Amino acid sequence: MDQTTWNFIFIGISFGIYIGIAIWSRAGSTKEYYTAGGGVSPFANGMATAADWMSAATFISMAGGIAAAGYGASKFLMGWTGGFVLLTTLMVPYLRKFGKATVPDFVGDRYYSDAARLVAVICAIFICMTYIMGQMRGVGIVFSRLFGIEIWMGVLIGGGIVYFYAGLGGMKGITYTQVAQYCVMVFSYTIPVIFISLIITGDAVPQLGLIGNYIKDGAENAQPLIQKINQISTDLGFQEYTASSSNTLDMFCITAALMIGTAGLPHVIVRFFTVKNVRAVRKSAYWTLSFIAVIYLTAPALGIFARTNFVEEINQKKYQNAPNWFKNWESQGMIAWVDKNEDGIMQYRAGDVFSGKPIFVEKPDTTLTGPRKVSNEINFVSDNEVYYDKDIIVLANPEMAGLPPWLIALVMAGCVAAALSTAAGLLLVLSTSISHDLMKKIINPGISDKQEIKYARIASFGAIAIAAYFGINPPSSFVAKTVAFAFGLAASSFFPTLIMGIFSKRMNKEGAIAGMVCGIGFTLSYIIYFQFITESKEFWFGISPEGIGFFGMGINFLVAFIVSSLTPPPPREIQEMVEEIRIPKGAGKSIDH
Amino acid sequence: MKPPNYKQDNNQGSYWHSSLKILWGILLVWFFVSFGCGILFKDTLDEIKVGGAPLGFWMAQQGSILFFVSLLILYSYLMNKLDDKHGYGEEK
Numbered sequence: 001m002d003q004t005t006w007n008f009i010f011i012g013i014s015f016g017i018y019i020g021i022a023i024w025s026r027a028g029s030t031k032e033y034y035t036a037g038g039g040v041s042p043f044a045n046g047m048a049t050a051a052d053w054m055s056a057a058t059f060i061s062m063a064g065g066i067a068a069a070g071y072g073a074s075k076f077l078m079g080w081t082g083g084f085v086l087l088t089t090l091m092v093p094y095l096r097k098f099g100k101a102t103v104p105d106f107v108g109d110r111y112y113s114d115a116a117r118l119v120a121v122i123c124a125i126f127i128c129m130t131y132i133m134g135q136m137r138g139v140g141i142v143f144s145r146l147f148g149i150e151i152w153m154g155v156l157i158g159g160g161i162v163y164f165y166a167g168l169g170g171m172k173g174i175t176y177t178q179v180a181q182y183c184v185m186v187f188s189y190t191i192p193v194i195f196i197s198l199i200i201t202g203d204a205v206p207q208l209g210l211i212g213n214y215i216k217d218g219a220e221n222a223q224p225l226i227q228k229i230n231q232i233s234t235d236l237g238f239q240e241y242t243a244s245s246s247n248t249l250d251m252f253c254i255t256a257a258l259m260i261g262t263a264g265l266p267h268v269i270v271r272f273f274t275v276k277n278v279r280a281v282r283k284s285a286y287w288t289l290s291f292i293a294v295i296y297l298t299a300p301a302l303g304i305f306a307r308t309n310f311v312e313e314i315n316q317k318k319y320q321n322a323p324n325w326f327k328n329w330e331s332q333g334m335i336a337w338v339d340k341n342e343d344g345i346m347q348y349r350a351g352d353v354f355s356g357k358p359i360f361v362e363k364p365d366t367t368l369t370g371p372r373k374v375s376n377e378i379n380f381v382s383d384n385e386v387y388y389d390k391d392i393i394v395l396a397n398p399e400m401a402g403l404p405p406w407l408i409a410l411v412m413a414g415c416v417a418a419a420l421s422t423a424a425g426l427l428l429v430l431s432t433s434i435s436h437d438l439m440k441k442i443i444n445p446g447i448s449d450k451q452e453i454k455y456a457r458i459a460s461f462g463a464i465a466i467a468a469y470f471g472i473n474p475p476s477s478f479v480a481k482t483v484a485f486a487f488g489l490a491a492s493s494f495f496p497t498l499i500m501g502i503f504s505k506r507m508n509k510e511g512a513i514a515g516m517v518c519g520i521g522f523t524l525s526y527i528i529y530f531q532f533i534t535e536s537k538e539f540w541f542g543i544s545p546e547g548i549g550f551f552g553m554g555i556n557f558l559v560a561f562i563v564s565s566l567t568p569p570p571p572r573e574i575q576e577m578v579e580e581i582r583i584p585k586g587a588g589k590s591i592d593h
Numbered sequence: 594m595k596p597p598n599y600k601q602d603n604n605q606g607s608y609w610h611s612s613l614k615i616l617w618g619i620l621l622v623w624f625f626v627s628f629g630c631g632i633l634f635k636d637t638l639d640e641i642k643v644g645g646a647p648l649g650f651w652m653a654q655q656g657s658i659l660f661f662v663s664l665l666i667l668y669s670y671l672m673n674k675l676d677d678k679h680g681y682g683e684e685k
Contacts, residue, residue, distance in 0.1 A: 066654075069633075074653035078627045081658045085623045088665055089616050093672075207655060211644025224645025252632055259627075265685040269683050277683045279673055286665035286680055300654040582609050584672075585681040 006409035007146050014413045015161060017180050018420070022165030022173045030449050033170030033456060034432050035273040040175050042280045042505065046287025048178035049271040051185060053080075053292060055131075056138030056419035059185065061067075063397075064390030066303030067310075070233070070241035073303070075255040080208035081296050082255070083262025086495075089186065090287035091263055091518065092272040092289065094502045096281045097580075097587045102429075103266040103494060104437040110501040111509040112574055114442055119516050121437045123493045124266045127486045128426045128433075129467065131267075135423040136471030141174055142415045152472040159468040166424040166459045169430070170453075174424045175274060181417035182291060187409075188414030189295050189394075193302045196401040200309060201225055206301035216312065229304055232311050237350035238382075241304070250539075253547030260553055261487030264495035267429040278584035308391045309400055314386060315348040319371055322346070325399035333360060334389040337371045338378055341385075351382025358387055423467075431460035486528055488545070492519035492552025500560055502582070505575045511564025519556025523549055608679040615671045619664050626652065629635040 031037050066073040108117025136155050143154025156188050161205055193206045201209035213222040230240045245251040275284050329335045336358040354376035361373040398408045435456035493516050501506040527545040635649030643651045676682040
């Protein structure tokens with residue numbers, strides 16, 4: 001059977017499973033719709049949260065990013081896992097005890113103010129919206145590659161599926177679908193890595209391979225893999241793979257902003273409202289991080305294997321003798337070769353081959369024997385002749401390791417699962433923010449349970465339509481910058497506000513609102529100024545927009561404490577409520593599944 | 594379920610005090626293994642090797658994540674024990 005048939009089979013089966021689960025777990029009440037009735041087991045919730053957390057970008061691009069940046073990519077690895085330590089110790093047990101359905105619910109009640117609630121709702125919608133656009137785009141790209149359809153069609157198919165099970169099933173449907181999606185993701189990610197690890201290091205455990213020996217040159221020439229990659233990198237004009245970052249302060253701030261942002265993302269926090277009590281929250285948290293760690297510990301190994309393998313198989317080789325996968329991905333437009341010195345041999349070096357992404361003269365053609373010509377402006381300053389899109393580190397990995405077509409199809413199903421699971425989780429927060437926090441709590445408190453779910457379904461339709469529109473017509477280079485936005489905003493708004501709500505009884509609504517407004521205002525202005533208004537890279541103290549959320553958080557804390565010390569303390573019942581959420585016992589009733 | 598007791602009694606106070614101690618302990622290790630070993634002291638630690646990898650680099654890409662997972666398991670264990678000691682424990 002050929003690749004396309006296998007792709008259809010795997011994607012078809014996985015979609016069948018997702019839709020089947022959605023129909024089986026259709027939500028009947030708002031409690032089921034928002035928090036799955038609070039009766040999900042900690043283990044299942046751990047898998048679901050892990051799938052929710054790992055987006056298409058993590059799945060497809062992270063290993064490639066590590067391969068390209070080496071040690072420099074550690075900020076993402078630590079940032080996106082370390083945040084769960086903050087989340088677990090500072091947030092979710094207390095918010096679960098509080099026992100409401102959404103994050104703005106807590107902000108509104110704790111700060112006895114609809115203004116605070118409204119600021120929280122706007123933040124939640126903004127964070128989720130920026131995030132979900134990237135997911136829709138990701139689904140579109142994967143589909144277009146898989147079936148040779150246009151990106152817009154891919155986006156619409158993906159959006160339709162997500163709406164079907166997130167809109168219908170609510171949190172309950174999403175949770176059980178995500179469990180299935182995690183399983184698809186973890187197998188499709190790790191199996192190809194195990195094989196490539198065997199080829200390069202002879203070790204079946206990729207994490208041991210990472211610290212093991214490179215054996216491809218024969219056992220007598222074995223040397224530590226890290227030493228090998230450092231040597232290759234410097235030989236080709238790159239810096240050492242393990243070299244320290246040139247700006248430690250920036251590295252520190254970005255890591256901190258990513259961690260704090262992670263702990264303030266509403267779609268991650270609400271996942272922990274689905275388990276039955278505080279004890280279950282703690283258990284679920286370590287399961288979540290364990291499941292995430294399986295993939296995050298594998299990615300650095302994959303990055304280093306793939307980079308070594310790529311250089312060894314491509315550099316200084318005649319184009320005619322290039323491996324099959326090289327030509328496959330060249331015809332897909334993800335690899336390009338420009339013979340700058342016209343010697344018919346591919347030189348891979350540091351630097352850009354040409355400016356931007358390749359623009360090919362000919363259409364993709366499998367019968368082509370020579371390299372595909374590009375019309376980009378060639379950069380003759382660098383000797384580098386080989387361009388590759390970093391996503392091929394994951395996508396082409398099974399072919400590099402010489403694995404069968406069905407496994408390649410599994411990797412594709414994994415990419416789709418990663419994008420869909422994250423999109424669904426975000427869609428739920430978007431729809432509940434509108435139906436619950438905005439409609440029920442602010443605009444029209446009189447609506448019934450049934451009406452509320454109806455509003456939620458309408459809201460999620462609206463949200464997915466907007467997300468799909470921006471997925472098809474991305475605002476120029478906006479998607480790539482959403483990381484800075486979503487994490488900066490979460491770090492400067494939700495994180496400090498929630499922390500103070502739990503750990504300071506004295507914090508009042510004046511302080512919280514002033515803190516949020518200043519924190520967000522500062523962070524957004526900095527990001528917008530450096531991302532959209534100026535081309536300048538003269539950052540304050542060298543801190544890039546991705547890391548500024550760390551300072552936004554500091555400003556939020558500072559302003560909140562100053563303002564609250566000058567204004568009256570919160571009412572007695574609020575102080576008692578804070579006492580109450582600090583005690584784990586009695587965290588609401590739950591519905592068993 | 595008993596109606597919650599809003600009075601700040603001694604049991605509640607000492608529970609909160611102990612849980613903050615656990616919290617600080619966990620966060621101290623969290624900071625040390627990630628920001629400390631992975632970023633601030635990376636160059637010094639790189640002199641030591643784990644297998645073929647420099648320790649600072651390994652901590653940033655592998656070790657810190659392993660520590661994070663262990664920290665959460667430890668947190669869960671310590672807090673559950675504390676709950677039981679103060680009579681706030683729940684069914685497992």
